[in-house]
Amino acid sequence: MHFEQDSSAINSATDYGKNVVESLKKEEKLEQSSVQKLSKEHDHVLKTFRLLIADLCQQFNGGHPGGAIGMAAIGVALWKYVMRYAPHTPTYFNRDRFVLSNGYKAMTFEQLKSYHSDRVDGLCPGHPEIEHEGIEVTTGPLGQGVANAVGLAIATKQLQATYNQPSFDIISNHTWCVIGDACLQEGVALEAISLAGHLKLNNLTIIYDNNQVTCDGSVDLTNTEDVNGKMRACGWDVIDIEDGCFDIEGIVRSLNNARGSADKPTFINVRTVIGLGSAVAGDAVAHGAAFGAADVANMKKTYDFNPEEHFVISEEVRKFFEDLPGRGENLVHSWEAMVQKYETKYPDLGAEFRQRMQGRLPETWKDLIPTSFPETPTATRKASGLVLNPIAEKVKAFMVGTADLTPSVNMAYKGKVDFQHPGLKTTCGITGNYSGRYIHYGVREHSMCAISNGLAAFAPNTFIPVTSTFFMFYLYAAPAVRMGALQQLQVIHAATHDSIGIGEDGPTHQPIELANLYRAMPNVLYIRPGDSEETAGAWIIAIEAKNTPSIISTSRQTLPQLKQTRRDMVANGAYVLDEIEDADVTLIGVGAELSHAVDTAKELKGKNIKARVVSFPCQRLFDAQSTEYKRDTLRRHRGIPAIVIEPFAPNGWERYADAAACMKRFGHSLPGKAAYKHFGFDAPALTTKVESYLKQVRNDPLLKGEFVDL
Template sequence: MPEYKRTAPQTPVVRDGSERQTSLPTQEREIIDYSLRTIRCLIADLCEQHKGGHPGGAMGMAAIGIALWKYCMNYSPSDPQYFNRDRFVLSNGQLKSYHSTRPDSTCPGHPEIEIDGVEVTTGPLGQGVANAVGLAMATKHLGSVYNKPGFPLVNNMTWCMIGDACLQEGVALEAIQLAGHWQLNNLVIIYDNNQITCDGSVDICNTEDVNAKMRACGWDVLQVEDGCYDVESIVSALNHARSSKEKPTFINVKTIIGIGSKVAGDAKAHGTAFGTEDVANIKIKFGLNPEESFIVSDKVYNFFREAVGRGKTLEVKWRYLLDAYSQEYPDLHREFTLRVKGKMTGDWSEIIPPKEHFPTTPTASRKSAGLCCNPLASKLQNLMVGTADLTTSVNMAWEGKIDFQRPGLQTECGINGDYTGRYIHWGVREHAMAAISNGLAAFNKGTILPITSSFFMFYIYAAPAVRMGALQGLQQIHIATHDSIGTGEDGPTHQPIALPALYRAMPNILYIRPCDSEETAGAFFAAFRATSTPTIISLSRQNLEQYPKYSSRDGVQRGAYTFLEESQADVTLIGVGAEMVFAVRTRDTLREHFNIKARVVSFPCQRLFEQQSIEYKRQVLQYQSGIPRVVIEAYAVNGWERYAEAGFSMSTFGHSLPGAAAYKYFGFNEQIISPEVAKLVGEVRKHGIESLRGEFRDLNPIHHL
């Protein structure tokens, strides 16, 4: 078994690959030992100060930290955004050690992307593993597109620290499988193997052979037996990983949680401060003064300070390299520079087709999305588009695409590619698809715009990662097709009812549900302009009526707009997405059979509407008109109470019927909707609009258990 077990100190290798010395001199070993003791006591002090935090894991990982930040990582303290820096992800993010009561603290409860030096926000375990895979993918892709012989513009490593719990999360395994399949040899996972989680020892729920699992997923596996003190062996393992030619590397580092404390090796060391007495004992054990707190000597600062000069040297060398590259490859240099600045490689607004280029016959909005996205993807190098095994259903594959794939792979089906590719086959891994895309987007904001795609219902699998993207302000576009009971025969398992309420409520998400091709174009305009916000574009499987006379891409970007106006209207009908057809038909039926005038509002995005002025919102919804507003949408009605007095909606799961039959089964038919709206209008005429205040009405008379 080729595990990386060291019996003698190995040669520590510095970042440029040259040997620094045959072994660490005694003096340097002494400062490493002193730094370890200082760092561990500092962690204990920090957590004790705030009477909380996660001291145990941080103390156990201190030697790994020294190996990385002192000896192995390429980074520049003077410029944390240096483009070709190594990326570091703390997936076991709660092990950051402590929290502060200050809202502007640079050490919040978990690592947060807004802080210099933090690449991604972590905390929900396993997410960081997938983020790291995305960061490593970005390097592979950019390097394959722009690197030339003698010009390694993008060749950084991604280092990801994990704990026992990260390996238990499904999203981590999904991402690990993909990294092994793609042979991301620039990715290293460092496993803080202390065999402890919150409830106790890991073996109460997990007894697998982790190393064997990682090998089976296509990873090299190294092992360090003494991860608490043997910095030299950790450095050697890390440098060995950097030199890997074909596979990502998993380094299994055995540590002791809470080392030095009276609860060392126990779950009690995980998530609480040690207490005053034990903190004093820790300092005595490590040879420091128990009466002093927060002591970091100049000796320790100086030990790490040389990283500043080394980082500046890296920056200067890279700038010289980039200047020389501009002379040899001026066109590529111009494109690369745009992407480093986070800018698109072309004018996306001129690529989205104009209204007159869209079909006027009924068209599924998933096809409309393809009409918008495919030319964007073919012309903009920033876009990386992928699907969770649904290429033929989501219409995101453009002519001439190249797949992101490990070079040389010859698949049975003949679908191959290389690292230059921008079309990603995620497999049936919706959670990892979204979480890895967070890493792609975080590599350097704007350099890569990830676009994912799947059935809308399966974005419930992806929801934790979509939320993390929103929390971090990472621009992504999620193409969510088959978005209603109109999906039909796939049945209630595939028919989303409550999921829109989740995404409409989720902060910093644009959930946009267009009614036709023109509105779909508007959704892409809004998504491209939302440079610090993820967007979900919710799309139909079934054909939708097209409304070129009324639909407006500009209106979509304002969240809601007047679709069909009517002077002296008796009711406002709010049509949404695929159900717009029922609003329009109900309007006609109300006029013909009930002598009721209805105006129609299209309302594709609540969050965009909330960003508009109060004057605009009053103009569209006519709050003070004295007429009722009725929303028509085949989803749970939650959230529409802010905008309407009544709704024709869903209160149960869907049913296994063809799409048109499913709509009829649940009452979505103008012959059923119109009489209910007429009753409501009659009540308002008799008693006034105030009679409805606080009584949001469910107008759908058809309820199936």
């Protein structure tokens, strides 16, 4: 639960929390049962929230009441006693980050009443969304939040190691992530948990809302593992809390211990009861449906509330939280004062830190890009490195990582330092520290991208995370790429080995249909540069796209450097490479196969067919151009047929072309050149295809209005 508007932060949450715990301890002897053990205040607050949640779901007869009710005590412990945040300054840079990975339990306080309503401007959708202040990341698809939290914790570590100075802990925040039973089953979370343990992220705490219930029934229907043992094996500290429904004291104590952990992330296993107090307490049906009016009324009676009243928040509850805004503002003011002193004492670092906080890059970043490239054939994956490496080396915002393909993706820059726990000793001798900006993610593509979303969500554009692996494995990572697009997070995905040109690795590694996903996915720039020059253009666009993830899709194999390509034209999505006024046909070349189009045009010339060539690196960028530009580029309105050349599924090219040399089946394990030849993507075969298409259309004019796969 969040208390964004009505609640507030605390000056020194840890000390405050400790005091509360001490005073609660003194009372302990006087009280017996777990309910009585609570102060009356806590008891009333918890009842208020639980009824509020029941009322909210009842209002529109939908939602997920059970989990939120079960987690009420965790919420109070976090937001009243432990979290360092400022409700009136939700963007406070050094705030603790909170991720609700079991996202269906989303609840905000004042705008709550729009929960599940049909108001388009409702601030409280069924799952939390990042565009609302105070929500760090959008969650919902399970497991993503865990990886996001790992990214947030990495961001903190990296900023600390880079900017903190003696007596100037300008970054000191903690990341809290609440998860449910389901998050512990999802692969993306398991990957991230393993990496977080390896990196010894002691500034990360997972709070496991352990209610042992999922949609199908009890968790032991599908999961009987020793969760704590598994987490310990992954390098986490584990704390158990038996009474997570009422024991605010115990929860606060554990959370504070977690914040102080020496060198491990902490897993707090909190036993709760889903739908506590309702007739369906402890049952799966409490998860995803309102309890019904009678049950809610009954809860109210049991809790000594008036069953006729709804959304009741007493003065006492308001008072309980009223200190929080003030504490939060104090926190912000003292931190700002510290940063000001820091800027005086360390003017260079201070200026850089300010720039990072503002999400700005050094003005000169573009000057780091080579103005020209060697004329020798170069793989665009290599060109990617030539473009990005010098930027990544100099510009600290860049956090570059790979899913175990350092030798293949060319993202390792000169003098790179690995992001690692400084104490790590490896067999291969490679070490690192927390100031490092190169992350070995391991063979964990999905969490690599979800962690990068967390890095990007730390603060707008403070980090520009770069991920890298073979393009095909961005299918593993697709749910995370989607969440980045939905949240408008700038993450750049360097996807190499992007077509059948990859060769021997065969159809499991040859993407055929994946570009179709990313070209259709809203707010993603999927760019296939045709040579080094266009690769430079692709990176410039990706780095300037502050609210959009990009995929720069490059070749394994070397490609000729074409004389006509222009980096500035990539921004148009497509442009004319070779113009012919009275052309018979337009050849659209894309990415790694752009030179195939150029070569085919040459061969066609020998057959008296005049082919103009268009380079088409990005559909979405082209769609954004004016109608006039689009028509002039493609010239289909002049009756010149356009044929696209790309060994991918053609779906979607129908918008820009009349026919496609394309792939309607999976690839084959052959050396790259042989694969191109086998599937008819070498210039002689393409020439034949174009000739045959032009003949076909002459014979059957109806084909002109239809799309033909060649």
